[in-house]
Amino acid sequence: MELQNEDYLILEVENLDVNVLTGIYSEETHLPQPLRISIRARLKMADRYDPETPLRASKNYMDLKHAATAAIPSDRHFTLIEAVAEHIIDTVFLQDDKVDQVEVKIVKLALSERGENIGITMSRRRK
Template sequence: MTSTLQLQVRDIDLMILTGIYSEETHLPQLLRVSVTADLTAPEHFAPDAKLTDSKNYMDLKDAVLNTCPEGQHYVLVEAVADAIIDSLFQDDRVTAATVNIVKTALTEKEERIGIERTRTR
């Protein structure tokens, strides 16, 4: 039997320089970012399991907030997603990662307009 653990962090607000149009490129835009990471995991976690048996889900939040340097312009939000996934894949236990990015400036009402990028190894 194999076991996978999926860690999730949802709806982190990130201010980043992104876009292709002149009105987008000079001011940071608010992106709403969600991340899912699949990890290799033991079949069962004992009640006294240690954090090293898993992964701190705050690492996912840190990957979102600290991966993209301030002032760096990303033409496509896909590149932002790739940078976050690259950061997560520094941990060999991560077998797959998905980053969902919503460009809040494009949304009206309850719409969620953006991209979802998944990579596995």
């Protein structure tokens, strides 16, 4: 994520293993593929976080997890994992207008032969 001369808060959820219908080859299009998904959401910060600061001043981490799991339609085929990342980003933006940037990293676990990470990272700012 791009750093700026302003204060911000980043919420992170890393290494969620999710099965998603995705792929371009015939052997990929009928069965869900295992993806490892990580999300970083940059938020506008509150002026201060005191011990009594309510959750509405931040964001629930579980919202990020939801965007990468339950919010992905299980019956929808995504040709590219880039489309999966777009869907997650759109979901996070819809959840909370305090989020001004979202970064999604997706690793296609089925491509790994020796533990390497093969995939994409996509970052979008709110427009």
